[in-house]
Amino acid sequence: MRHVRRVSLLLLAAIAGAPAARAQDLPRGTIIADVTCIDDPTQSYALYVPSTYSPAHAWNLLLGFHPAARGRAIVEKYRDAAEQYGYIVAASNTSRNGPMAPSAASVRAMSLDVGQRFAIDADRLYLTGLSGGARVAMQVALGKNNIAGVIASSAGYPDAKPRSSVPFALFGTAGTDDFNYLEMRQLDRRLTSPHYVAIFSGGHTLPPDDVALEAIEWMEIQAMKNGRRHRDDALIDRLLEKRRARIAASPSPTATVHLLESLAADFTGLRDVAAEAARARELAGQPDVKKALGRERAADDAEARRLEQIFELETGLRDPQRRNESLGRLREELTRYAGLAAAETDSPERSQARRLLRTISGAAAERVDDADYRALLDRLAPRGRQP
Numbered sequence: 159m160r161h162v163r164r165v166s167l168l169l170l171a172a173i174a175g176a177p178a179a180r181a182q183d184l185p186r187g188t189i190i191a192d193v194t195c196i197d198d199p200t201q202s203y204a205l206y207v208p209s210t211y212s213p214a215h216a217w218n219l220l221l222g223f224h225p226a227a228r229g230r231a232i233v234e235k236y237r238d239a240a241e242q243y244g245y246i247v248a249a250s251n252t253s254r255n256g257p258m259a260p261s262a263a264s265v266r267a268m269s270l271d272v273g274q275r276f277a278i279d280a281d282r283l284y285l286t287g288l289s290g291g292a293r294v295a296m297q298v299a300l301g302k303n304n305i306a307g308v309i310a311s312s313a314g315y316p317d318a319k320p321r322s323s324v325p326f327a328l329f330g331t332a333g334t335d336d337f338n339y340l341e342m343r344q345l346d347r348r349l350t351s352p353h354y355v356a357i358f359s360g361g362h363t364l365p366p367d368d369v370a371l372e373a374i375e376w377m378e379i380q381a382m383k384n385g386r387r388h389r390d391d392a393l394i395d396r397l398l399e400k401r402r403a404r405i406a407a408s409p410s411p412t413a414t415v416h417l418l419e420s421l422a423a424d425f426t427g428l429r430d431v432a433a434e435a436a437r438a439r440e441l442a443g444q445p446d447v448k449k450a451l452g453r454e455r456a457a458d459d460a461e462a463r464r465l466e467q468i469f470e471l472e473t474g475l476r477d478p479q480r481r482n483e484s485l486g487r488l489r490e491e492l493t494r495y496a497g498l499a500a501a502e503t504d505s506p507e508r509s510q511a512r513r514l515l516r517t518i519s520g521a522a523a524e525r526v527d528d529a530d531y532r533a534l535l536d537r538l539a540p541r542g543r544q545p
Contacts, residue, residue: 184275186211189237191230192251196274201267204229206237206247207276216279220309221269222249223261223291232286235364239374245284248272255290258297265298281386282306284377288364289313289338299326306386309373312338312362314345323351327380329373333360334509335540337516340465343458352380354420359504362516375400379424394428401425405434411447412454461510468492468518475528489534492518496538512540 184190187209195201211217220240222232232249240247253264272278285295286309293316299305300315307327314330315321328349332342334357346355354376356369365373375397381387382394401421408414418438425431441447468491474484498511519539522532 187241189230189233193248193271195267195271197270198263198267200252201264201271202229202251203248203264203268203271204233204251205249206233206240208241208244208246210244211246211276213277216277216282218243218245218282218284219272219276219278220245220247220284220286221265221272221295222247222285223253223264223287223294224249225255225288225290227251227254231364232288232291235367235370236286236374238367239371242371243374243378245374246272246276246278253291253294258294261294265294280304282381284308286373287311287313289362300324307377307380309370309377310342311364312336312342314338314341320344320348322348324349324353325351327351327377327384328353329376330355331365331369331373332357333363334358335361335512335516337362337513337520339509339513340458340461340517344462347455347458352383352423354424361512376424379428383424383427389428394425398425398429410450411441411444412450415442415447415451457506457510461514464514465517468514469525472526472531475526475531481528485528485531485534488531492534492538499540515539 184193184205184207186207188206190205192202193205195203208217220236222229222236224232227250229249229251233247236245236247239245248268250261250264250268253261281304283303283305284307285299285305287293287295288311290313292308292310292313295308296310296314297316299308305326307329309329309331311331312333328351330342330345330353332339332355336342339357342355342357346353356365356372358366358369360366364370378387378393379397382389398421401417401424405414405417405421408417415438418434418441422431422435422438426435442451468488471484471488471491474480475488477484492515495511495515498507499515501508515538519535522535526532
């Protein structure tokens with residue numbers, strides 16, 4: 159962690175530097191899968207430069223990190239939004255899950271290279287990442303730097319310490335079957351500084367294209383609110399109407415409350431949203447909706463307790479006197495979760511069971527050295543790739 163924190167202090171200076179004439183030969187309007195860093199040939203990144211790019215003015219920049227060093231996957235996800243809203247997107251081909259020092263080197267090399275090649279607005283610097291890559295992005299942003307925003311997919315803080323505020327706008331994403339779903343929900347509950355967490359149907363993966371676009375549009379709203387970009391009334395009105403249309407199509411009263419609250423928070427200061435704020439309070443106060451919101455929160459708390467109970471049972475595997483009893487109880491609980499996870503019909507219970515099994519099995523090797531238990535997990539864990 160220390161290495162990434164130190165690099166974050168250098169990030170802004172590297173990006174704010176004047177673009178070098180030697181770096182103006184890269185094509186625009188198309189994804190470049192592999193750009194080798196000029197000053198460090200061991201580092202490379204995928205790149206998208208908007209078709210309208212000109213060095214005559216400074217551009218927004220989105221730097222990305224993938225847990226498997228698949229920079230192109232990040233760039234492909236944000237290409238359309240980048241073209242529409244004027245973002246250069248660069249994502250490392252070398253940063254991956256593992257020791258932090260290599261990721262720190264990729265952060266510094268990529269940011270320095272992009273800063274040399276292109277005219278970058280130092281006030282419009284954004285970071286994104288998936289899973290461990292999101293933790294890299296968050297660590298850099300938490301350093302003393304002028305980061306405008308982070309799009310964190312399927313993971314939050316690198317040190318797992320909850321925070322009530324961060325100095326940048328934060329857009330989080332998670333799938334309903336994502337083993338880090340609960341982490342992102344808890345981040346959302348605790349954080350009071352500008353943030354939004356989008357939950358989609360899916361697993362531990364980059365968000366769907368419409369959510370990726372929503373993330374960039376949300377960052378544009380935040381930039382207008384905090385003065386990082388000029389105010390565009392036509393854009394404000396368009397995005398406000400888009401959000402109102404989502405509210406009109408909301409599938410449930412609880413979802414409507416959340417959408418109304420986020421609209422009021424995001425557009426306050428840009429438009430009169432007193433009616434939406436009042437409607438959110440009124441709806442949330444209705445007895446049936448209030449109970450549903452309470453059940454929603456209780457479900458998250460119950461899921462956290464179930465994980466704690468499983469981890470407590472795992473400690474018993476190391477005690478010869480408790481081992482057989484603990485293994486039996488683990489087998490019973492995990493078999494029950496596996497049955498729920500295999501249901502043909504989608505439901506909150508199925509998603510929760512899949513999340514629990516993936517969370518428990520994902521890092522079991524680091525927690526438990528018990529061959530029978532590991533075999534049980536191998537047999538019961540949900541199948542299917544989580545990109």
